[in-house]
Amino acid sequence: MNRIKAIGEKVPDQVKRLLIPVVLVIAAFVVMRHFLVPSDFGKYGHYRASAIDDVISQEIKYIEHTVCEDCHDDIVDMKKMSYHRDVTCEACHGPAAAHTEDPDGNKLQAPRERGYCPLCHEYLPSRPTGFPQIISESHNPRKACISCHDAHDPKTPEAPKECEACHAEIARTKALSHHVYISCTRCHETPEEHKIRPRDYHPEKPITRGLCGECHAEDAPAPKEIPRVDIATHGEMYVCWQCHYPHLPEVD
C-alpha cells in the first residue's frame, strides 16, 4: 500500500487531472463500440456473420439436372445418347426449382420459336470450328426448327445432300475464296456413311503435295490463270496446307 501511495505522490498533479479526460474518452469509445459494432461481427472473419446469412438465404431457381430424371426419365434416357447429352434441361426450359415443388402449378416453357436454336447454331465465324451451324436465312426459311429436329435427340431428319448443311463455317469461307467451284469431295473422299454417322466415319484428308499439284504444278493440265509453283521445291519441308488454308487461299 505504502508503495502505491508513494507512486501517487510522485505523479505530478497536472498528469492526474489529465487522466480524467483520457479515461472519459476511453469509456466513451468502449460504450460507442458496444452499440455500433454488430454483435455477430467477427464470428467468421472481419465482417458481420449475418451478412453471410443474408447472402445464402437467397432463393435457388436453377436446380441440378439430376432432379429432372426423377419424373422425366424417358426424355432423359433419350437425351443421354444424343448429341445434346451435355446440354442440361434448364438451358432451354429455364429455371425449374419452382416446377419441382409444384409440377402442375408451375409448368415450364419449351422454346418453340425459330429464333431460339440459332442462339447456339446460327453461323458465326467466332464460333469454334466443327460446331454444327446453319445460316437461318437459307436453311428452310420460316420453318420451325422442331418441325424437322427433335431437340432431345437432334439428328438430321434425312441424310444431308450438301456438306454445308453441317459444315456451314467452311462452306461460307470457301464461298468467298478462289476455290469456290471446287467441290468438297475433290479433296476429301467421303464415305457415304459419314452423312448418317458423322463421328464414326470420317472423310479423308489429303496427305501429299500431289493433290494441290494437280492444278498448281508448273506442268499441270489446268487453266493458265491458276498460280503455279514448282511442286518439288516450293515451300521446302512443308506440305501445302501448313502455310496456305485451302478453304480460303490468300490472294496477292
Place this chain on the structure above:
Amino acid sequence: MDKINIERREFLEKLIFSLLSLSCPGLLISKEKTPVYEGGYDPKAHSWGMGIMIDRCIGCGRCANACKKENDVPQLPFFFKTWVERYIVFEGGEVIVDSPNGGVDGFKRNIQEKKMLRSFFVPKLCNQCAHPPCVQVCPTGATFKTDDGVILVDSKYCIGCEYCIQACPYGARFLHPKTRTVEKCNFCYHRLVKGMIPACVEVCPTQTRVFGDRKGRASPLVRFMRMHKIRVLKPYLNTEPTVFYAGLDMEVK
C-alpha cells in the same frame, strides 16, 4: 536527475510482470470461433475456383441469361454479374470487342468479317481475387473475402459510394438501380453452401465453364488445371484471380 535505485532482483520481477500483462487483452477477448455455417458448411475446407475453356465457348449467352434469372439481376443491358464478350481481330491488327446485352440475346454477324483474322468469345465474371482491390478500398467494410475465397457484399452495410466499382480492374461490379447498393458475382454463394454449382456452370451447353474446389485432390477444376495451360486476366496486377482461362488470346486485356 535522481539515480534510479532498484535491485537487480526487483527489476527482473517487474520486467516479467509487465511483459505478462501485455498478454492480458488477448485473454480478455474471446477466442471462441465457430467457422462452420448453419447447415454444416465449413468454409475453411474449400477454396472455390472456375475454369473457362475459350475454345469451347459458342457465345450462346445462356450463362449470362441464367445468371440474371437466378440472381434477379435487372433485365437492363447495363447490369451483369457475368457476360460474354466477342473479340474480333482484323488483318491490320485492329481489335474490336463487343457484348450486345452481355450476350443474353446472342450475337449478330459482324459486317466487316471478311477482313477478320481470328475471332472468339470470352465469358467474364468476378475473378474472386485472392488479393481483391475492391475489399481494400471499401470504406465501410461492406465487401469482404470469406474463408473459401469468395468475395461477398454486405448489402446492409454498403453505402453505395462506388469506390469498389472504380477499384475493380475487371469491371465486375455494378450499382443496383433500385437498392443503390453494389452487386457482383459471388459464384452463386447461396448454391455453393448447399453443395450446388453456380447457375452459369449448370446451364453451359458446351461445358466451357468448369467449377470446383482447389483444395480437393480430385475435382473438375483440379482436373482442368492439370490438363490445360492456364492464364488469368491481368496477372501483372498481382490480384491473383481464381478464375482461370485456358486458350486465352493475347488481345484479351
